[in-house]
Amino acid sequence: MDYQFDFSFLLNNWRDILDGVWLTVRMSAVSIVLGVMFGAAFAVVRVYGPRWAAKTVAWYVDIIRNTPLVIQAFWIFFGLAALQFRVPALTAAIFALVVNVVAYTTEIIRAGIESIPKGQLEAAECLGLPRWRVILHVILPQAIEKMYPSLISQCVLMMLATSIMSQISAEELTAIGYRIQSETFRGFEIYIVLAVVYLALSWLLRLIMEQGAYYAFPRRRRLNANR
């Protein structure tokens, strides 16, 4: 094997790659924020909501978690096109990602809610707090704090999942890589570069979220300091 590695495409295309990174970052950020918000709301419905609503959420979670993201994205993207809705690929991509990630965060936060000792709820009720404030100020913060490590992993997976949106022509990092590949025919090198970039992005995201936890959960910080 005498293959000549050639990374010279980086000289001409680094701007495009940066554009792709930026779009991937924006897509991930929007999807993560929306995903965690809706996930928390759905998890509350799943645990405290009326029976029919809880059942509906459970079905939604089951359906989404047992079908691939690509199919969901195709369904939304091509489906909207068939209905004569001309949405940009990026909007459809974010929509598909949010629909997907909400199912996972719902399950994670629900597990967190169910692990909160009953005493917390009773104590809050003794203080005379209305139900919604108990959930919002007592249950949810503790549930999210407890499940934070799983949420970080889910968000990293989510960031990586944006790569498949190149299939519905969202111009994120993988799509840029594909375009450069078809112009320069240096497929192996290009995807090694992409792999390194994604690796850096996922480590960065993990770092940011772990640092964020340090400020978001002062209680955990105190507990760790005492140990």
Next chain:
Amino acid sequence: MQGLTIDHIFFIFKGAGWTIILSAMGFIGGTILGLPIALARSSRNKWIRRISGFVVQVVQGIPLPVIMFVVYFGISVAGFDLPAIVAAGLALTAYAGAYLGEIWKGCIQAVPRTQWEAADCLALTPLQTAAFVILPQAARIAVPPTVGFLVQIVKNSSYAVVIGVFDLTYSSRVVNNSTFEPFLVFTIAAIIYFAMCYPLSSLASRLERKFKKS
């Protein structure tokens, strides 16, 4: 615009068959790769632990479509001429190996420490300890999460569409391109995927509950 014919449905099902084959390749390869990774991750040697942990983190930090591309182009760069499904199978192997390795590492560590000590007292070698004491106990704990991960493998085999592997995702997209009935076609595809994944996930959660009780 043209309706969906019975031939189209057959074509979609043909893709589903390849999805099953591809998932099986990923699971078998992932098992072969995941076992040594799990053992290395729970090794007593600090460096073996660190290096295997680094490898796992690298694989988990790269999106599966990009792994698919790297393997696909890597095979051709290495001078082999293999069908795309082999590349997809190898990429799934790397992916499943990393995740199964981490899952099984957790199961190995869930075996009580005293078991290791007892094996030490019986003067078993590390290999004997692993094979006859720890792994049989860890395997019991590992069944539910492994079945659960099978769902991920089936679902994520759909990413092979990026390198043009003929599977359920690919065949349904082809049918959509010729009929342009996206809701119907992708609903059928989703139902087939669901029919493959849902029994596995409910089996996984049933097993989990059963093991928790005992």
